[in-house]
Amino acid sequence: MASLFHLFFLLSLSLSLSLSLSLALCRVKDPSESPGTTTTLDVTAALRKTTQALAFDPPRAHRQLLHKAIKTTTLRSSASTATLSLHIYSRDFLPLPDFTTTHKDYESLTLARLRRDFDRVRSIFARAAIAINGSDSKAAKAAAMPDSIRGTIVSGSSQGIGEYFSRVGIGRPAKPQFMVLDTGSDVSWVQCLPCTDCYKQADPIYDPTGSDTYTPLRCFSELCLSATNSACRNATCHYQVVYGDGSFSIGELAAETLTIGDAAPVENVAMGCGFDNEGTFVAAGGLLALGAGTLSFPSHLPSHSFTYCLVDRDTPGTSIIDFGPPTAQPEASTITTKLLRSKKIQTFYYLELTGISVGGTKLAIPPSALAMDSDGSGGVILDTGTAVSRLNKQVYEPLREAFVNGTRHLSPGTGPGIFDTCYNMPPMKRVQVPSVVFHFGEGKELRLRPNNFLMPVDSKGNFCLAFAKTPSPLNIIGNVQHQRMRVVIDMENSIVSFTPNKC
Incomplete structure (x- = not known):
């Protein structure tokens, strides 16, 4: 009788532990809010915005x-x-x-943005080349x-x-x-x-x-x-x-x-x-x-x-x-990196980006592909006027390959010629995609929201990876990657900081 009671007690304890573990897992509502290999793209919300954009x-x-x-x-006189x-x-x-x-539809709006984006990127690369070679x-x-x-x-x-x-x-x-x-x-x-x-x-x-x-x-x-x-x-x-x-x-x-x-x-x-x-x-x-x-x-x-x-x-x-200097104290979620200067061109804000992870795995990117050379070429700049980030071949190809490997469960989609990685997701409300993380010095990591690297290109459910390959050694982090982030350009201390979801 004692043995049967003991066995019943162990089975009850096991069932209780299993139930507790299941409930704990259920409480993780959104993987985008916790560390991991995937994050959740809210397709419905993104497509709703494409419709609202044309109703302005x-x-x-x-x-x-x-x-x-x-x-x-009215308030001006009372402001101390x-x-x-x-x-x-x-x-x-x-x-x-x-x-x-x-624009008759969101696809037309996207194409207009990309035409401006192309001109923007072309002019940045030309400016950098003239500064370095001239x-x-x-x-x-x-x-x-x-x-x-x-x-x-x-x-x-x-x-x-x-x-x-x-x-x-x-x-x-x-x-x-x-x-x-x-x-x-x-x-x-x-x-x-x-x-x-x-x-x-x-x-x-x-x-x-x-x-x-x-x-x-x-x-x-x-x-x-x-x-x-x-x-x-x-x-x-x-x-x-x-x-x-x-x-x-x-x-x-x-x-x-x-x-x-x-x-x-x-x-x-x-x-x-x-x-x-x-x-x-x-x-x-x-x-x-x-x-x-x-x-x-x-x-x-x-x-x-x-x-x-x-x-x-x-x-x-x-x-x-x-x-002026930042007035707010850095928060726990604030990520900082070094602000670098080029000897050849003063205009741009260069970042110390040391690597990128996709799906929880750091990509095999040569350090030289992200660094500025002694002659001032290459490196990574932050630019508000560029929308789609441009990465050189040694950075882009490992990123794309890792992302494609992590999205084989998604249906291929179509997009403008600048994109080579697109998905069609009209029937889905929320979908799991690989996480994307930027790595900075001293082991600091900036985890991107899915909307910071997957962008809708129409209202039909076609989303594209918001990065593009460039033959230039210069990498550009465009505004899609730093929307809904508080960005501080601190020239006095040569620091750039990012605080997600603090706009």
Whole structure:
């Protein structure tokens, strides 16, 4: 009898332990929230956003923007302290009364984004190649300052035109302008009267004669000689920037006052006053350069640092960019890596990326494929204007192979030519996919959300891996990978940090 009782006790204990283990496993609701080899893509939510993206109502958004501006003005007098803070708008969701979309479906919107992306990437690679192989020393420029710059720039020698916009006050008194925000550019500029040729913009074209602080720069000033493409005309400095799609701005380089939100104005900012401008800048009056060069806006601030969160590309909401040293303490989920500088090109923000894991396994990527050479070529840059990340062959092929091996349970899909790894998932609500992790120095890891590496390309359920192969040794981490992350570019301490889901 004792033996039977003992056996019954052991069976009961075993059953209890099994039930407890089963309940514990059931409590892990979403693998994307815990370490592992897979993560969960919410297909339904992603496809819902593709539909909402085409239902954007610009007039309503414009009324909300005006209400926000009135509210801000009312509160301004009571604000004891103010930071340099701006709202960020996605290019495809500008709150303007006459803003219209020509896209009949989400596939058309995707193709338009990818065309801009191609131009952007081409211009970045061209800029990097010119900087590494050519020479633009200040001494050489001062010895042979040209008197004309028209026609001297090859399309693609500068940066792309950006995907995010904000509203900036220019001059004194401040005149508000929608501006492209671009971490891959160093020259800020705005369309100016009198226009030789100007494209249509949302706000009145800026008139420098109405500003008390507009001061043209002299030809041999430090800022003029710092410009990549400048010329001397009538003793004043002139500039020209040309973008990957052929858009350009030509005009006078000046020192001007910029107002960011409710903060005190920033004086003597290098600003191009463009009298001849053409391009696909949508409704923007110009561009606010956020690169690391000596002419960019951050370079005029004491800390040269800023923090941003990129709004979801398919959501007509706003996010924030703050200028100055980070005010919030790093959180447990914050991942940091070194901010590197190139000896040949000042503009770009280079990261110390040491590896990538797919499905819990670190890829066999040669360290040299992610590192910057002694001549300044290669490396990894962070760029807000590029959407789809570009990886060189030694990085991309191991990543793609590992991802394909982990997704054999998914149906093949179709996508635009830039993509070679796509899946069709219309009937599924949630699907398991391999996890993707970026590795940084000191064993730090940044685990990406599935939406940071799988992007919808239509409303029919086709998703593609948001990476593409490039023949260039330079790797670009695009904005798909750092959406819904708080990113800090800390120039003072040479650090870049990422905090997921903190926008």
